[in-house]
Amino acid sequence: MGVTWVQPRQNSVEALCYGINHFDGVEFDLRLTTDGELVLHHDNTTKDDNYVELLSSNEMKPFADKFDDLLARKDFTNPWQEQGKTVCIELKSPHPSSGIGGGWRGGSKRVEYISSMVKMVDDAISQFELPEGTTVLYSFDKKFLPAVKAAGWQHPKARLMPTLREWGSGNLQRAIAAPSFIAHSLPRLMRKHQKWGAPMIPCTLDYLHGMNRHLTLGTSVSLTGKGLEKLTKARKGFPAFVWPVRVPHEKLILDAGLTALTDDSSPKITHLPGGSPRITRPASEPLFDGQHIPWHEMTNDSRKELLSAQRKRWQWGRSVDELLDSTNENQIPWEVPRIIGHRGAGKTNFK
Numbered sequence: 275m276g277v278t279w280v281q282p283r284q285n286s287v288e289a290l291c292y293g294i295n296h297f298d299g300v301e302f303d304l305r306l307t308t309d310g311e312l313v314l315h316h317d318n319t320t321k322d323d324n325y326v327e328l329l330s331s332n333e334m335k336p337f338a339d340k341f342d343d344l345l346a347r348k349d350f351t352n353p354w355q356e357q358g359k360t361v362c363i364e365l366k367s368p369h370p371s372s373g374i375g376g377g378w379r380g381g382s383k384r385v386e387y388i389s390s391m392v393k394m395v396d397d398a399i400s401q402f403e404l405p406e407g408t409t410v411l412y413s414f415d416k417k418f419l420p421a422v423k424a425a426g427w428q429h430p431k432a433r434l435m436p437t438l439r440e441w442g443s444g445n446l447q448r449a450i451a452a453p454s455f456i457a458h459s460l461p462r463l464m465r466k467h468q469k470w471g472a473p474m475i476p477c478t479l480d481y482l483h484g485m486n487r488h489l490t491l492g493t494s495v496s497l498t499g500k501g502l503e504k505l506t507k508a509r510k511g512f513p514a515f516v517w518p519v520r521v522p523h524e525k526l527i528l529d530a531g532l533t534a535l536t537d538d539s540s541p542k543i544t545h546l547p548g549g550s551p552r553i554t555r556p557a558s559e560p561l562f563d564g565q566h567i568p569w570h571e572m573t574n575d576s577r578k579e580l581l582s583a584q585r586k587r588w589q590w591g592r593s594v595d596e597l598l599d600s601t602n603e604n605q606i607p608w609e610v611p612r613i614i615g616h617r618g619a620g621k622t623n624f625k
Contacts, residue, residue, distance in 0.1 A: 279540055281539065282622075291350045293615025294349075297613045299612060300361060302363065307326070309330045313334050313340055314340070341395075345398060363395060364413060365391050367384070384421075405602065407473065407608060410473060430472065430474075433466075460495050482497050511590030517616060533611055533613070536615065553613075560610075570604060585609075
């Protein structure tokens with residue numbers, strides 16, 4: 275009998291160590307406790323309905339692991355440093371009713387609060403030799419970009435849009451975000467991110483699949499047919515990290531040259547619905563000459579050949595030489611499609 279796999283709690287150290295090895299990288303969420311510790315937690319409250327930002331790291335122990343504990347794990351930091359894995363870090367803002375970070379007023383206090391988190395992340399990861407292009411910091415908060423600038427963050431950053439508030443039910447949050455969604459077609463959103471200097475654009479699957487994609491003003495795009503042709507032409511290789519991507523849509527996303535954030539992490543999922551084998555590390559262990567070879571073990575000539583083929587297929591704007599300039603055994607160009615473990619090993623219903 276095989277070993278039974280039990281999905282670890284979202285954002286836990288175990289989930290993130292599993293995810294970074296099972297996929298091309300991971301995405302996780304950080305919040306700040308009263309005693310100045312960064313903890314791995316998505317929701318603004320615990321299951322006891324206490325605001326995270328009003329609790330100490332000791333009080334958060336039953337609900338969240340510390341960021342420092344994650345960075346102490348070699349099975350997390352080694353792939354990050356040495357195998358071209360991608361780490362997406364989302365900074366979470368406090369619920370306004372907590373009174374933290376300016377409360378409902380926000381303003382300069384919110385900028386200061388987020389900036390302090392950015393500096394803490396920067397200090398924490400400075401001990402590692404991280405290749406440029408393996409880390410991106412982002413947030414839904416409108417004050418995020420000014421905060422990043424104030425903190426002097428030198429790594430890649432991006433904004434999550436449309437903005438989802440830290441308050442209200444999921445349906446209310448989506449309703450409030452709807453006007454922003456409608457006002458920004460995916461090509462327009464990409465241009466905004468390029469203007470901000472982001473290396474990629476995080477975006478919801480709604481921009482690419484289903485009827486909602488037709489609601490946006492401007493050019494609507496899709497994962498197939500003419501819509502895909504328009505998308506490929508518009509982005510010129512500018513990467514899109516798409517969520518949530520379930521297994522049935524995984525191949526469509528990768529075939530479009532995009533990156534998928536997945537909640538489907540079980541090792542038992544070995545094949546896609548159509549019967550083809552599931553490839554969980556298309557970037558860090560790509561198919562080359564009929565076999566899957568870890569990126570960091572490929573020769574320079576092999577990487578050049580692979581990137582040349584991908585550039586031609588997806589009409590990337592950067593030349594092969596430019597791609598190679600941002601490439602080594604530990605660094606994969608942002609353009610290369612990936613699968614990223616959402617909250618490590620996928621979203622769970624328990625906090």
